[in-house]
Structure formats: C-alpha cells, structure tokens
Amino acid sequence: MSTPETRVAVVTGGARRLGRHLCLTLASRGYDIVFLYRSSDEDARTLIQEIGDTGGKARALKVDISLKDRVADAFADIARNEGRVDLLINNVGNYNPQDVTQLDPDVWDATISSNLNGAYYCCYHALKLMPDAGSIISIGMAGLEGIRANTRGADYFVSKTGLLVLTRALAKGYAARHIRVNMVSPGQLDNSVDLPPPDEIGRWVPLGRSGTLDDIAQAVLYLLDATYVTGVNIDVAGGYRL
C-alpha cells in the first residue's frame, strides 16, 4: 500500500510509444506508476526494469480495457496494492483508418470499445480511488473543436470527440472536489503511421515539423501544475488542422 506522500499514476497503453514515454516522465517526477497494457509483455517487462533502475516504482497489469469486467478487476487490484489513484492518463487510442464508405462494423466496435468505452471504464474506477485534487488527462487528437469531415478514420474521430465531451462533463462534475479533467491532443507525432516526408510536413503542420513525445509530456506536466485549468483540450500540434 502506498504511503500518504506517494502519488500514484495509472497510464493506459503504457508499455510502448507515447504511453511508455509518459510513464518514464511521470516516474521521474516521483509518481509510482501502474500501467495497463494488452499484449506487449516484453516492453512491459523492460519498462518496469527501466523505471526501477532509476529509483522509481512501476507495476504492469495486462488488461484489455475494452472489457468492462477486466477493468473492474484491474482497479480492484490497484485498490488492494496502491490504495489510490492520483492521476489517470487515458492514452489508449487505436487508429486503423478505413474509408467511411467501407467501414467494417467490427472495426467500428473495436475502436469505440477501446478508445472511448475503455477510457470511461478507467475513469469510473479511478475516480473512486482518487483523492480530492487528483487529475485525469486523456490523449486526444488535434483539431477536435472544429473538426472537419474526414472520410478516413471516422470511428477514431468519433471516439476522440466523445472523449472530449466526456472530459468536459467530468471536469464540471468533479470540480467541487478539485479533481481536474483535461485533454492533450497531438497532431502528427514523429512516430505517426501517417507521417508525410520531412520536405512535405510544412503543408500539413504550419510550424514545419512533426511533434515529439517530449512535446506531449511537456503539456501533461503543465496540466499537472496548472491547478486553475480544467475541462480544456490543448492541441500540441504545431498548428495541425488549424
């Protein structure tokens, strides 16, 4: 069980890529980390070791967050072991774009189940373990406020827009407890599956470069410090989709 001074961060999809980077960043800020992952056993093992080697604490739970009962089990485990959740990062965001005229209902279901339903299940259980002044940060997608029709990836954009609506509702609902609920939205990260070549990126990203994992971590850290900010989405995207 954690001591009263320990702060616990739960990160979904934490074993690889952006989630892993956020786990490392938060561990370096003194959070005990519990990350959820679905299949990347080896990455999960090395992340626990990497955080341990630098004096931090990390634990992994293998759980498909689209499954309501598995999420309940995972948070029951966290309740027994850590006893609290100070910060939840909803990082899972599957992107398997298909044209909307061909969009397979199974792909639709899988995207909404992981990206939106899974995030809600995690919020629901994390909030029960969250002390006053805790935080939830969801990872979105740049341009959500003024979203234009996009024929590829409608399921993904619907899931991210839903997550923004949920973010705002929870922010208002939990403000009396000073629990802040926000979103950070990347545009084109340098590990993106859709990344244009360097000489073309300026056509899509006015600031002329792709984003780094550190760019996103910086915004997450800002939100953790910014105790008067709730219910917002911060695009960290170099002007992508402006």
Ligand SMILES: NC(=O)c1ccc[n+]([C@@H]2O[C@H](COP(=O)([O-])OP(=O)(O)OC[C@H]3O[C@@H](n4cnc5c(N)ncnc54)[C@H](OP(=O)(O)O)[C@@H]3O)[C@@H](O)[C@H]2O)c1
């Ligand atoms: N990369 C970009 O350019 C970009 C741009 C805009 C927004 N974003 C957002 O940033 C976030 C992170 O992006 P990313 O590219 O790092 O993500 P990613 O590689 O697609 O996924 C991160 C992890 O999510 C886990 N995951 C997927 N479904 C899961 C489920 N049902 N239950 C538990 N874990 C699950 C996977 O774990 P396993 O490996 O263990 O299966 C995966 O490693 C996402 O929300 C994404 O939408 C990214």
